Amino acid sequence: MGETAFVDIDHLMVSVADSEEAGVLFERMGFTATPRSQMPGLSNRLISFPQLRHGAANFIELMALDDAEKAIPLMPAILRPAGRPVSMVLSSADAEASARALRGRGYAAEGPVPIQRDWVLPSGETIRPSFAVVIPRPGQSPFYWNLCQYRTIEHYLRPDFTSRANGVSRMTAIIAVADDPEAVAAHYVDVWGAGRDDGRPIALRIGAVALRILTPDEAEAEFPGAALAGGGDRLVGFAVAHPQPADFAGRLRQSGFAPREAGGRTWLPPDQAAGCLMVVEAG
Incomplete structure (x- = not known):
């Protein structure tokens, strides 16, 4: 553009x-x-x-x-x-x-x-x-x-x-849900001039931080029980990087949270993270 x-x-x-x-x-x-x-x-x-x-x-x-x-x-x-x-x-x-x-x-x-x-x-x-x-x-x-x-x-x-005591290094992505991720992605490619990563879910970026767009079914498959389906197209959370997500999960449990782990990632549902899905991934 x-x-x-x-x-x-x-x-x-x-x-x-x-x-x-x-x-x-x-x-x-x-x-x-x-x-x-x-x-x-x-x-x-x-x-x-x-x-x-x-x-x-x-x-x-x-x-x-x-x-x-x-x-x-x-x-x-x-x-x-x-x-x-x-x-x-x-x-x-x-x-x-x-x-x-x-x-x-x-x-x-x-x-x-x-x-x-x-x-x-x-x-x-x-x-x-x-x-x-x-x-x-x-x-x-x-x-x-x-x-x-x-x-x-x-x-x-x-x-x-x-500074952070928990070892998290950076925010890596903003996470969104949309009924038609392809149409949403096309909008931001046009308006932002964003590039698109290979693979699924769709990931757009203009720099180091990605916008990841999942369908409701993809969201349920990746984050079962997080209640991300329904509610229309919307932002749902963010991802951060940690060298050892499992170690961070242990810290969260010690602090009274109930993290979930799958595919080498740790995540908290919105009801534990101020209304945000919080994903902790290796990095």
């Missing part, structure tokens, strides 16, 4: 009822959750990993709608109801070029909109994340997504944010 300047799938936004409690849940798994950050009507905590590609971060965002009347108008519609993945966020090397390329293909998108805010850490230190966002009009894509160009990416790459 021409030069989009897309770098990677940067992070997954998950709608949670309480951002503080959601962070505590992942801390029980051995992840590091960033201190709670507050914005008008919203709050979040991040599960951050080291950088995979220049210009992109790699994290899971646990976002809560705390006061719908104070939040950016689009956010309540995206975040309600809580307890599920709601948006993929792509990174861009040039938000203006990305927006221009999208609009050139008839894809409605606002921005780039510059954003800067203060994030006060528990130590008293204040950091000032700065970025520009491109906001597509909802309803144009099977799974919602938006775009970010970082001005101060170093704030998301701090060692105290990206």
